[in-house]
Every structure is written in C-alpha cells, then in structure tokens.
Amino acid sequence: MTDYPMLNVFWTMLEFFLWVLWLFLLFKVLTDVFRSHDMSGLAKAGWIILVIVLPFLGVLLYVIFRGKSMGERDREQARKADEAVKQYIREAAGPPATAADSHVDALARLADLKANGALTEQEYQRAKEKLLS
Structure with a gap:
C-alpha cells in the first residue's frame, strides 16, 4: 500500500479549518443568544443548554431557526456603530466654516x-x- 503524506497534511489542515470555523460559529451563537432581546430568559437558558449538551446539533438548530434574526441583529449593531463613528467625527470636526x-x-x-x-x-x-x- 502506498503512503501519501501530502494527502494526510491536506486532510489535517481541512479538519483544523473546519474545527476553527465551528468554534467561531459556536461563539457567534452564544453571543447572539445573550444580545437577543426578543427571547425570554428561559428560552436563552434552553438554547445555551442545548448548545452545551449537544453542541453540533444545538448550533445547527440555532442557525436554522434564528439565523435570519441573527443577521438582522448584526446589521443593526453595525449600523449603530457606523452612526456612532459618524456622530463622533461630526462633533470632533465642529461646525463647518463658510x-x-x-x-x-x-x-x-x-x-x-x-x-x-x-x-x-x-x-x-x-x-x-x-x-x-
């Protein structure tokens, strides 16, 4: 049987990439659970328990059921941050001189x-x- 060390390196790198991607998604879901204002405390606790006990299934279910609202919250947070930066620039620049x-x-x-x-x-x-x- 022939050994393919480059193929092993490729599979190892792919597994590592998928692991990092999943960890990113896991932390994204956990932060979204806490910043979501439309869920009760009991619902938040349920999602957290589901994500901790059955991590892959819990993250997958959260993205399926709440992925759209998660994206909307991200856009709203980005809009607020952009508006805050623009407001700061306006205040720092002072009134326009004509x-x-x-x-x-x-x-x-x-x-x-x-x-x-x-x-x-x-x-x-x-x-x-x-x-x-």
Whole structure:
C-alpha cells in the first residue's frame, strides 16, 4: 500500500479549518443568544443548554431557526456603530466654516472696534467696503 503524506497534511489542515470555523460559529451563537432581546430568559437558558449538551446539533438548530434574526441583529449593531463613528467625527470636526461666516465675524469685530473708539467712522467704512468687495 502506498503512503501519501501530502494527502494526510491536506486532510489535517481541512479538519483544523473546519474545527476553527465551528468554534467561531459556536461563539457567534452564544453571543447572539445573550444580545437577543426578543427571547425570554428561559428560552436563552434552553438554547445555551442545548448548545452545551449537544453542541453540533444545538448550533445547527440555532442557525436554522434564528439565523435570519441573527443577521438582522448584526446589521443593526453595525449600523449603530457606523452612526456612532459618524456622530463622533461630526462633533470632533465642529461646525463647518463658510466664507459667509468669516465675513460676518470680521464685520462683528469691526463694529466692536468702532464701538470701542479704536476706529473712526471713515476707517470703519473703508474697512467694511474692503471686506465686502
């Protein structure tokens, strides 16, 4: 009988990949059970017991019966995270500065200088015309 060591390596790698994939799915199911707000505590306990006692069957049944809502919860969580990032960026960036805002601020400063007596009426009018042109 001929020995195929590369084939053994391939099967070992495939088994390892499937094992990691199953562990990922197991943890995904367990986290989804806890973040699901539409299940009662008793239902959550039942799913956890099923997944622990019969892990392959429990995960398979959970994905069959609750896979669609699991995907919806993932999308909702991603949407909330995206909105939180966008809100943070908006707050960190501050209000948008426009050319009109800078002209208004400059006119307000000129009016303050005139009111304080630092500018004469003629200087104020020249600066205002220069700013608005």
